[in-house]
Amino acid sequence: MLRSRRLPEYNVRIDTDTCTVCKACVIQCTFDVFSYMKIENKISIDESKCVDCHRCMIYCPDKSISITPTPIQYRPNASWNKESIHNIMKQAESGGILLTSMGCDKPNYNYFDRLLINASQVTNPSIDPIREPMEVKTYLGRKPDKLTISDNNGDSIIETSESPQLLLETPIMFSAMSLGSVNINVQESLAMAAASSGTYQNIGEGGLHPRLKKYAKNLIVQVASGRYGVHKKYLDTGAAVEIKIGQGAKPGIGGHLPGEKITKEISEARRIPAGTDAISPAPQHDIYSIEDLSQLIHAIKEATEYSKPVIVKIAAVHNSAAIASGIARSGADIIAIDGMRASTGAAPLVMRDNVGIPIEMAIASVDTRLNQEGIRDKISIIAGGGIRSSSDAFKIIALGADACYISTVALIAMGCTVCQKCHTGKCPWGLTTMNPSISIRINPKMESKRVANLVRAWTLEIKDMLGGMGINSIESLRGNRHQLRGVGLSEQEMEILGVRPAGI
Amino acid sequence: MMIITHNGHIIAIRYIYVFQFFNSSEIKLSESARQLVNKPLKSVQRQNNPYKDEKVIDSCSIFGMMDQNKKLFAGNDIIEASASMNQRANGLGSGYAVYGLYPKYWNNYAFHIMYDDKEALDWGSKFIESNFDIIFDEEIPMDIHGIHKHVPIMRRYFTNIDLDNLDEIKEDEYLVNKCLEMNTSGKGAYVFSSGKNMGVFKGVGWPQEIAKIFRLDEYKGYLWLSHSRFPTNSRAWWGGAHPFAHLESTVVHNGEISSYGTNRRFLEMKGYRCTFQTDTEIFALALDYLQRKHQLPVEIIAKIFAPPLWKDIEKMSESERNLLRRLRITYDKLLMNGPFSIIFANHGLMVGLADRLKLRPIIAARRKDMLLLSSEEAAIIKILPDIDDVHHPKGGEPVIARCHEGFAS
Numbered sequence: 059m060l061r062s063r064r065l066p067e068y069n070v071r072i073d074t075d076t077c078t079v080c081k082a083c084v085i086q087c088t089f090d091v092f093s094y095m096k097i098e099n100k101i102s103i104d105e106s107k108c109v110d111c112h113r114c115m116i117y118c119p120d121k122s123i124s125i126t127p128t129p130i131q132y133r134p135n136a137s138w139n140k141e142s143i144h145n146i147m148k149q150a151e152s153g154g155i156l157l158t159s160m161g162c163d164k165p166n167y168n169y170f171d172r173l174l175i176n177a178s179q180v181t182n183p184s185i186d187p188i189r190e191p192m193e194v195k196t197y198l199g200r201k202p203d204k205l206t207i208s209d210n211n212g213d214s215i216i217e218t219s220e221s222p223q224l225l226l227e228t229p230i231m232f233s234a235m236s237l238g239s240v241n242i243n244v245q246e247s248l249a250m251a252a253a254s255s256g257t258y259q260n261i262g263e264g265g266l267h268p269r270l271k272k273y274a275k276n277l278i279v280q281v282a283s284g285r286y287g288v289h290k291k292y293l294d295t296g297a298a299v300e301i302k303i304g305q306g307a308k309p310g311i312g313g314h315l316p317g318e319k320i321t322k323e324i325s326e327a328r329r330i331p332a333g334t335d336a337i338s339p340a341p342q343h344d345i346y347s348i349e350d351l352s353q354l355i356h357a358i359k360e361a362t363e364y365s366k367p368v369i370v371k372i373a374a375v376h377n378s379a380a381i382a383s384g385i386a387r388s389g390a391d392i393i394a395i396d397g398m399r400a401s402t403g404a405a406p407l408v409m410r411d412n413v414g415i416p417i418e419m420a421i422a423s424v425d426t427r428l429n430q431e432g433i434r435d436k437i438s439i440i441a442g443g444g445i446r447s448s449s450d451a452f453k454i455i456a457l458g459a460d461a462c463y464i465s466t467v468a469l470i471a472m473g474c475t476v477c478q479k480c481h482t483g484k485c486p487w488g489l490t491t492m493n494p495s496i497s498i499r500i501n502p503k504m505e506s507k508r509v510a511n512l513v514r515a516w517t518l519e520i521k522d523m524l525g526g527m528g529i530n531s532i533e534s535l536r537g538n539r540h541q542l543r544g545v546g547l548s549e550q551e552m553e554i555l556g557v558r559p560a561g562i
Numbered sequence: 563m564m565i566i567t568h569n570g571h572i573i574a575i576r577y578i579y580v581f582q583f584f585n586s587s588e589i590k591l592s593e594s595a596r597q598l599v600n601k602p603l604k605s606v607q608r609q610n611n612p613y614k615d616e617k618v619i620d621s622c623s624i625f626g627m628m629d630q631n632k633k634l635f636a637g638n639d640i641i642e643a644s645a646s647m648n649q650r651a652n653g654l655g656s657g658y659a660v661y662g663l664y665p666k667y668w669n670n671y672a673f674h675i676m677y678d679d680k681e682a683l684d685w686g687s688k689f690i691e692s693n694f695d696i697i698f699d700e701e702i703p704m705d706i707h708g709i710h711k712h713v714p715i716m717r718r719y720f721t722n723i724d725l726d727n728l729d730e731i732k733e734d735e736y737l738v739n740k741c742l743e744m745n746t747s748g749k750g751a752y753v754f755s756s757g758k759n760m761g762v763f764k765g766v767g768w769p770q771e772i773a774k775i776f777r778l779d780e781y782k783g784y785l786w787l788s789h790s791r792f793p794t795n796s797r798a799w800w801g802g803a804h805p806f807a808h809l810e811s812t813v814v815h816n817g818e819i820s821s822y823g824t825n826r827r828f829l830e831m832k833g834y835r836c837t838f839q840t841d842t843e844i845f846a847l848a849l850d851y852l853q854r855k856h857q858l859p860v861e862i863i864a865k866i867f868a869p870p871l872w873k874d875i876e877k878m879s880e881s882e883r884n885l886l887r888r889l890r891i892t893y894d895k896l897l898m899n900g901p902f903s904i905i906f907a908n909h910g911l912m913v914g915l916a917d918r919l920k921l922r923p924i925i926a927a928r929r930k931d932m933l934l935l936s937s938e939e940a941a942i943i944k945i946l947p948d949i950d951d952v953h954h955p956k957g958g959e960p961v962i963a964r965c966h967e968g969f970a971s
Binding site: 181182185190197202204207213529534536538541 | 817818820821822823824825827828830831832833855856858859862871872873881884885888889890891892893894895897899900901918919921
C-alpha cells in the first residue's frame with residue numbers, strides 16, 4: 059500500500075503531571091496507539107491510529123488521557139470537506155472499496171425527530187402507569203380474518219385454527235448479529251437479556267454456538283444467502299426462523315465478514331477456511347422471484363412442521379410497499395423491514411450511506427399499502443434500523459409496526475461508542491472482535507444486566523407515553539397515527555407518513 | 563305529504579342522517595355508489611366536523627330502559643330521566659331510539675330521513691320511490707311552536723324491498739348500499755334510521771326539547787335509548803346527535819376513544835367508511851362487523867371491546883384463557899381504549915358496557931320486568947324510586963338485557 063498522506067484525525071494527549079505510567083492504556087488500546095518506552099519510562103503515542111473509541115480514557119485510572127478532534131482542518135469548502143478528501147486519498151492509496159461499519163452517520167435521513175407524540179387533556183384522562191395496569195405484551199404472527207366460535211354446553215369453542223405466534227413481553231427485540239460480526243460473549247449476553255426480558259434475540263447468519271442452545275426459546279435463527287450452518291436441527295432450535303433477503307445497511311449485497319475476523323471458532327461454525335473473507339452472495343440463489351420465496355418459506359415450514367413463524371427480512375427500499383404486499387401473500391408470518399440507518403458489522407461505505415430509504419417512510423408506506431389491500435392482519439411487521447430511543451420505538455409502532463428490532467442500542471449498552479471500526483476485528487470494547495484476549499472484556503453475566511436494564515427502562519418509558527395519551531394497551535397504539543404530529547415536514551412527506559402537522 | 567300514523571296522529575317529516583358504511587369485499591355496490599365512496603363526503607363532514615378536527619369529541623349522558631315482556635310504554639320516564647342529567651350535556655344534541663315503535667308497519671323498513679331543504683326532499687323522495695316499494699310515507703309529526711332554530715325537514719317512509727329484482731344481494735346489503743348512496747349523494751338528504759319497527763329521533767337541543775319537538779309523548783315502545791350531548795369541538799348539527807343507527811342496531815355512547823386511529827384504520831381496511839369522525843360511529847361499525855358479519859354473540863363482543871388484562875387472563879382456566887387470548891390477538895385493533903360507556907340495542911336486546919378501567923359511568927337497575935341502564939343512579943331513582951335491584955358493573959363487564967322468549971315484536 060502507498061504511504062498515507064492523511065493527517066491524523068484525533069489528537070491524543072497524556073497529562074504527564076498525573077500519569078503514573080501504569081500502562082493500562084497500552085493494554086486497553088487494541089489499535090496500538092500507545093506503547094511503553096522502557097528506557098524513558100514513558101508512554102509514546104501514535105495518534106494516527108486512534109479511532110476515538112474512548113476505551114483508554116475510561117480505563118485510565120488517573121484520568122490523564124484526553125482525545126480531541128485534530129484542530130488542523132482543510133480549507134473550508136462545502137463540497138470538499140475532510141471526509142470526502144480523506145475518502146479519495148484512501149482509495150487512491152488502496153485501490154479498493156471503502157469498508158466501514160455501524161449505521162449511516164449522515165444527517166437528513168431522520169424523520170423520528172420531526173414527529174411529536176400526543177397526550178390527553180380534559181376530554182379523556184391520561185392513565186398513570188404507576189397506579190394503573192399498562193400492557194405492552196405483543197403477539198407476532200399471522201392472524202385469522204375471523205374467529206368462528208361455537209357453543210358447547212355453555213363453553214365457547216374456537217373452531218378457527220391458530221397460526222404459530224411469537225409472544226413478546228415488550229415490543230423490543232434484538233436484531234440479527236451473527237457469530238462473526240460479534241463474538242459469542244456478546245451473543246450470550248443478548249440471549250440472557252432476551253430471556254430475562256421476555257423477548258427474542260436474532261442470532262443472524264453464522265451458525266448456532268453450542269453455548270446459546272440453552273436460550274433456544276428466546277432465539278430467532280436466520281437463513282441467509284450464505285446458508286452458513288443451516289440444517290434441520292438448527293431450524294428446529296429457534297422460536298422462529300428468519301429468511302434474510304436484505305439488510306438496511308447494505309441493501310442489494312450479501313453479508314460481509316472480513317477475513318481478519320474468521321478465527322478458528324468462526325471457521326468451524328461457518329464451515330469455511332480461517333482467514334478468508336466470508337462474503338455471502340448478494341441474492342439467495344434459490345430466490346430469484348416471489349414464487350421462489352414462497353417455496354423456501356414452505357420448505358422451512360415443512361421442515362419445522364408448521365410449529366414456528368417464518369419471518370422474511372428485507373431492506374427498506376423504494377418499492378418496499380409492493381414487496382411487502384407480495385411477502386404477505388407468500389405465506390410468511392412476519393415481515394421485518396430494515397431501514398437505511400441500520401447498522402452492520404461491515405459494509406461498503408458507498409452502500410451504507412446511499413442505498414435504501416428511512417425506516418419511518420418504509421413502515422408508513424408498507425402499513426398503508428397492506429391496509430389498502432385488506433391484508434394487514436395476514437402479517438406482523440417488525441421495524442429495525444435507526445431506532446435509538448424508546449420514543450423512536452413508540453413512534454414506529456404508531457406508524458404501523460408491531461414491534462421493533464434494536465442492535466446498535468444493545469451494543470452501546472455493552473460499551474460500544476460507535477467508533478465504526480467493527481470491520482477491523484479490533485473492537486477495543488470486546489464486542490465485534492473475535493480475538494479471545496479482547497473478547498474476554500465482555501462478561502455475559504454483567505453485560506446482559508445492562509442490556510436487560512435498557513429494555514426495562516425503555517418499556518417503562520413506553521408505558522409512560524401510552525398512559526399519557528390515555529391508552530393502556532400497546533395494541534391501541536399500532537397504526538394510531540392520529541397520535542403523531544409532524545413538524546418541519548413537507549405536505550407530501552406528511553401524507554406518506556399519514557400524519558397531520560402540529561397545530562391542527 | 564300528510565299521513566295518519568298508527569296512533570291516529572298526523573305526522574310531519576324531519577330529517578335524518580344515516581351513517582355510512584359499506585364493505586367493498588362483501589357488499590356489491592352499485593356503480594354510482596362506488597364512484598361516490600371514492601369521494602369525501604364533504605357536506606356531511608363539513609356539517610359534523612367544521613374545523614376538520616381528527617374526530618369529534620363529546621361527553622354525554624346515556625340512558626336505556628327495556629321491558630322484558632316487550633310491553634309497550636310511553637317515553638315520559640326516559641325523557642324525565644334524561645333531562646335530570648342535563649349537567650352532563652350542553653344542549654347541543656339529544657336523541658332517542660325506540661323499538662316496537664311502528665306495530666302497524668312492523669315488517670316494513672322504516673326510513674327516517676332529514677332533508678336540508680325542499681329540493682333535497684324532492685330528490686330524496688324520488689330516490690326512495692325508485693328503489694323501494696313505499697307502503698306509506700309522511701312528514702314526521704313535529705311541534706316546533708316556540709322553537710327559534712333551524713329545524714330540518716323530516717320525513718318517514720315505510721317500505722318494502724322488491725326482492726325479485728335483487729340478483730341474490732341480500733336485503734341488508736341492499737339497504738345499506740342505498741342508505742350509503744343517499745348519504746353520499748351530497749344532495750342534503752340523510753337517512754338516520756332504516757330498521758323495521760324501530761326508529762331514531764334526534765336533533766340539536768336539550769333532551770326535553772327534542773322530545774317535545776318530535777312529540778315523543780305520543781309514541782310507545784318496549785325499548786328506549788336516550789342520549790344527551792356535550793360536544794367540545796363541533797358545532798351543533800342535527801345529524802351529529804346520537805343515537806347512531808345501522809340497520810336495526812343503535813348505539814349511544816359517552817366518552818372518547820384514544821385508540822380511534824387504530825380502530826378506524828382497521829375498519830377502513832375492512833371496507834367501512836368513517837364519515838362522521840366520531841367514536842360512536844366506530845362503535846356502530848365495529849358492532850356491525852362483529853355481530854352481523856362475524857356472527858359473534860354480544861358476550862364475546864364485550865370481551866373484544868374491553869378485554870380483561872393479560873395478567874387476569876393468565877389466571878383463568880385453560881379453555882377460558884385460550885378463548886380470551888385468541889380474541890385479544892385476533893381482534894386487537896377493535897379494543898376500545900380510553901374512557902367510554904355505551905348502550906347498544908337491537909330488537910329484544912339491550913347491552914351496557916364501560917371501558918376496562920371504568921373511566922365512564924354505567925349503572926344497571928331492575929324493577930320487575932323493566933331493565934334500566936344509566937350514566938347515573940340518580941336518574942333511575944328519579945323515575946323509579948322503588949327499584950328492586952341496582953348493579954354497578956365493573957369495567958369491561960357487560961350488562962346484557964334480553965327480552966323473554968315467545969313475545970312477538
